[in-house]
Amino acid sequence: MNFDFTEEQSMLRDSVARYVQDSYDIETRRTIADSESGMSAAQWQTFAELGWLSVPFAEEHGGFGGGPVDTMLLMEEFGKGLVLEPYLATVLLFGGLLQRSGSDALAAEYLPKVIEGSCQGAFAYLERQSRFALNDVKTSATRDGESYRLSGEKVVVFNGANADALIVSARTSGEQYDADGISLFLVPANATGLEVKTYKQMDGQTVANITLDNVEVPAGALVGEAGAGMALVEPVVQSAIVALGAEALGIMAQLNAKTLEYTKTRKQFGVAIGSFQALQHRMVDTFMAYEQTKSLLYRAVCELEEGADSAPATIHALKVMVERAGKLIYGEAIQLHGGMGLTDELDIGHYAKRLMMINATFGNGDYHQGRFDELRCA
């Protein structure tokens, strides 16, 4: 039993923490969020130079060979700075799918480019009707000689506006809700028949709806086995949920620290508002919520690393806790800041909005609680 980080892991965490502190203040972030692409190419290049884009990839592809602990540390620090750059979309989802796919040619072609920062990626999985069901896929891929033809629509694609290449889930057989028959394809963003419509989210992220009108890709664009896409998607999404949990934990730490600080300095009735017991107990609750989230996150990371059978249930539990603790923590942070908490100028609201979008991503608390119940009460 050991909850210590290795020296390498501590160095990674410190380097991200220092960077976020020195080069990613709230004004920098605001400028990036307001820009058309919603990310900074210069920041991304620095991430590449610092080696962060290589963290989860195997050494054979030029990666750092890191595991869930390394990703956790990185994402937690990104959370503290509300980093907008598409680490989740490009490295963890696009890169994660390629790395696990067994499609060696594609991995060898794309992963080095991801690592050096010259390729932006996205995973286009969501459809307007699909909500949290990853298996609810209507987009179709039809075999046509040596190629496939893709038609359909993907929505709220993270980094969809900036991606050079996308991995798209499409149905090669079966019915709308079947888990079997879903295949993944690597589609260049400039493919004929692919159209991108971009819009912004409240957390500063720029996302896109993508329509595919008879887009032709070669058979070699298949990521993983035909019809077996879900077996590839599930573990990648599980890892992504844990990474989002780490990002959320970083945000919660900031919200709690800033709120605690505020209640010590804001005076009403001649005293610091933190001296009111009614507020003290609420801050004790948010402190405990943070600790509970951290514990489930560590539990999930360890089980993932160890390949434990219990990992899927633990990851559902983590996502439930992230939402429960997150809503409590951002709710109290806004409330205890009074009018100040309601302004766009203060960073509190921006942390809250990112937590809200994390809750919605890959299934909210209710959804994961339902899945957890299925596993535990069946």
Added chain:
Amino acid sequence: MDTRFSPEDIAFRDEVRAFFKRAYDEELQARLADKSSFKDAVVDWQKRLFEQGWIAPNWPREYGGTGWSPTQKYIYESERAAHGIRDVVPFGLQMVAPVIYTFGNDEQKERFLPRILRSDDWWCQGYSEPGSGSDLASLKTRAVLDGDEYVVNGAKIWTTYAQYADWIFCLVRTNSEGKKQEGITFLLIDMKSPGIKVNPIVSIDNHHSLNEVEFNDVRVPVANRIGEQDKGWTYAKALLAHERTTIAGVADSKRGLETVRQEASQEINGGVRLLDDPLFRKRLSDIEIELMALEFTELRVLATVASGGAPGAESSLLKIKGTEIQQAIQELRMDLAAYYQGVLPNDLSAEQLGHEFGSAARQSYMYGRAATVYGGSNEVQKNIIAKAVLGL
């Protein structure tokens, strides 16, 4: 005890329905939704209500009130909310007017009340200051008498709609000795006075309704003072209790819940309607049960008021429960919108976007966080109940 409607009540309800259907037309709704025409559209709508004679249900008859029974007021509110009609802007009609007709002199009543009724003047509320929120009585904006004028210096903050306002009602400090509540004066200030500056504050919902209002040597005639100098706190407190009886928002919450129920019947996850999902259902019915109770709590308070009782600390209960329920409904709608809960306004149509209500849910959820802060925060309301009701 009897809560059934009489035939006269039913006839009244039908009359209200017919009016709303006719007067709250699509053209008006479109103008209300557009930021650039918002103010004019609000004024137009309120003028239509004035012409109908329904603009001020809570005012005494002699000043232009409707003289409705509590049942009629209840019916009117329910129908307003059910038609998705926004409540009137409260600052003139519901906040300063009761102070003027209760504590103002005849000249002030004649000068201000008819213009408020006709929505000729837009009012805003200048109470809070950067250093004085929950502890409002500590306010520092100073007014010094100079001949027959006060000279006002200081700053107010969180002033809703100050950018539209013709008038602001303010609490100002006229005396720094003795108890802090005893040196406060209630002034009506023309927003066109030299020395007033309005600075916008963008709120968490990405909109501009809040402002900071600066006063630099602003001269205010003594004739604009309500009641006596240094007695403003008494007048303001009476008004705060008034603000709270309408704050429960039961009728709007009922409509909000129905909207969510309707939307949940359209939202599908893995082939199952959200409305059939046991976890979602439980959250929906948890809220509805609280709301059913609150509706009767509000009726009980209104009945007490109608039979001559004062709305006391019970109005704090309405505020706390009412805002908790509003926020719970807004939160449920956000969860329903799932990935689309974060959408900011953009150029895409709902059809292109693939979703109908994400951006609307976001806006009301984000702004809705304020309901537990303004009008006396919920923590402060709990302090009031602890002290005034429970004697702690």
